[in-house]
Amino acid sequence: MxxxxxxxxxxxxxxxxxxxxxxxxxxxxxxxxxxxxxxxxxxxxxxxxxxxxxxxxxxxxxxxxxxxxLVLKQLEHAQAELDQLRGKAQGRLCVGVTPWIALTFLPQVVLDFRQRMPDIQLELFESLMAVAQPLLRDGSMDFAIGQLHPAQATPEFACETLLDYQTSVLVRQGHPRQNAQSIHELLDQNWTLNYAPDGRDALMQELFGKHSAHIDSNRIVRAHSLAILQMMVERADMCTWGPTIMSTAPPFLGRIVALKLSEAFEPRQLSIVTRRNGSLSNAALCFTDCLLQVIRRHARSAKREDRELFETLRLLV
Structure with a gap:
């Protein structure tokens, strides 16, 4: 060839x-x-x-x-690294970012990265894993900042875990079931969820099955973007499930509520997700370093808003 x-x-x-x-x-x-x-x-x-x-x-x-x-993407990486050695840090970096990171840490990460590598063309995707996986697979995306469920951690993907975060059932402020105390009180409600094609069964087990709760699958609308999910929660009174931090991060503060249910959900892990055996470019390594530095600064901060962020987060690196 x-x-x-x-x-x-x-x-x-x-x-x-x-x-x-x-x-x-x-x-x-x-x-x-x-x-x-x-x-x-x-x-x-x-x-x-x-x-x-x-x-x-x-x-x-x-x-x-x-x-x-993948072949052409690796050649782009090689050219970018050769350009950097020649003193010309040029090229393109495509990163998938899970929505709650985009709403919290991402703006400062991008500013720091632009300062360190101003000539790199940066492209950002809203990286719900259902969107990110096929782009990672064919090389269109360099890496994703997101959560890969263990059931999806096939040999084609590798993860470097950064932190874990609490998850909750979320509804709009003022939802008729806002005071529900059990998942069983929500089984007659409509839900909107996001999951990768190979992650549905694991999510259904985590959210319902392990609590002996059974829901009609027709009540579940699969959302492929945060905007659609948000509209279904706020305008169609649907329940969803995701990072607890979404209820305190703008623009959801005061609009989305995390329910205090008797059922406990396992913390999820935020990771750098890459194709296994693929090599990250210098630009990608720089971006991940900027991300880590920003998260660590917020973790050490005494500001009230940062303390509230880390009530549901635990830094692992």
């Missing part, structure tokens, strides 16, 4: 057609077609099929596409 063939494969997938791929690569359609044909011939496998609406990738093509993206 040659680099230009992998570039043609990725461009075809991202644009949806050979014509658009040729435009994005600034080469002829014939050159893209030839590169893709050479790939199929070398592998002796069908990688895609042409349809009236564009290209559809076969399972073989999807597997090769994932690895092709």
């Amino acid at each position: 040659k680099l230009h063939q992998l570039q043609a494969l990725i461009a075809s997938a991202e644009t949806g057609s050979i014509r658009a791929a040729a435009r994005s690569l600034d080469i002829s359609q014939a050159a893209v077609t030839k590169a893709l044909r050479e790939l199929e011939t070398a592998q002796q496998l069908p990688l895609f099929v042409r349809t009236p609406s564009g290209l559809n990738f076969t399972e073989y093509g999807k597997v090769l596409l994932t690895h092709a993206k």
